[in-house]
Amino acid sequence: MELLQPVPGGTNDTTPPTAPAGLTASGTTAGGTNLSWTASTDDVGVSGYDILRAPGATGGTFAQAGTSATTSFSDTGLTPSTTYRYQVRARDAAGNLSPVSDTVQVTTSGGGTTGACTATPTVQTQWGTGYVIQPLTVTNTSTSTINGWTVTFTLPAGHTLTGSWNATVTTSGQTVTARSMSFNGTLAPGAGTTSLGFQAGRPGGDTALPSGYACTSP
Structure with missing residues (x-):
């Protein structure tokens, strides 16, 4: 009886690839x-x-x-x-x-989406009377390069901003406005900057964190 030989690369191949x-x-x-x-x-x-x-x-x-x-x-x-x-x-x-x-x-980011960019906070550390948000990532979500951004967010009642870096920051009541600087305002489509951050104080026992992050670009 003649035995059929497997055809290389044919349907006799039953060995699966390795997992990615x-x-x-x-x-x-x-x-x-x-x-x-x-x-x-x-x-x-x-x-x-x-x-x-x-x-x-x-x-x-x-x-x-x-x-x-x-x-x-x-x-x-x-x-x-x-x-x-x-x-x-x-x-x-x-x-x-x-x-x-x-x-x-x-x-996916969201909630801080307006205009051509997003603002996504990361809590680096927190303790009973304060916390650090670092990075506050700003990402260009448009299809063209942006040349500057403005991020706003709201501090909970009783919280105060005690420090910030890599942005020009102003406060009005509990609203914080952070504007880009010369070295981190230009972002290509899909690019982001993780240089922005801030520190805030809060009453002891209060576990609330800032909210309402929004980003706009000229």
């Missing part, structure tokens, strides 16, 4: 994020990658959000102020699918 590694997200804005990862390996060759997305920090179902022939992908059309989780898997020419990569989580 090192999945990271960067440049997250109110409406999108950029993903990148390390290439998978395969005995025949990887033909592409499936990008999977699930809503929320937990639960939800991962569904395909797109494909890529390279080791990067830009996901757009996202909802502001929303958390998403991503995984990536590889495909080979025979249709074998790799295990999924590790999961990366992103939260």
Whole structure:
């Protein structure tokens, strides 16, 4: 009896690619994020990658959000102020699918969106009578370069601004206005600056934090 030999690269290939590694997200804005990862390996060759997305920090179902022939992908059309989780898997020419990569989580900016930029605060540290917001990230969300920005936010009642850096800052009541300086006001589309920050004092036992962050550009 004549034995049939496997055809190289044919349907007899049942070995899946290795899982993509090192999945990271960067440049997250109110409406999108950029993903990148390390290439998978395969005995025949990887033909592409499936990008999977699930809503929320937990639960939800991962569904395909797109494909890529390279080791990067830009996901757009996202909802502001929303958390998403991503995984990536590889495909080979025979249709074998790799295990999924590790999961990366992103939260789109929002609430501080007006004009052509966003302002996203990060609490660096806090204690009973004060806190530091660093960085207060300003991101250009328009399709053209901006040459200056203004961020406003509201301090809770009883809070006072005790220091700030890398912005020209004024206060009126509880409203704080921070304007760009010569070295951090020009931002290309999608670019951001993390140089801005401030420190504030508050009554002991008060755990409130500033709110109403908004960014505008001339």
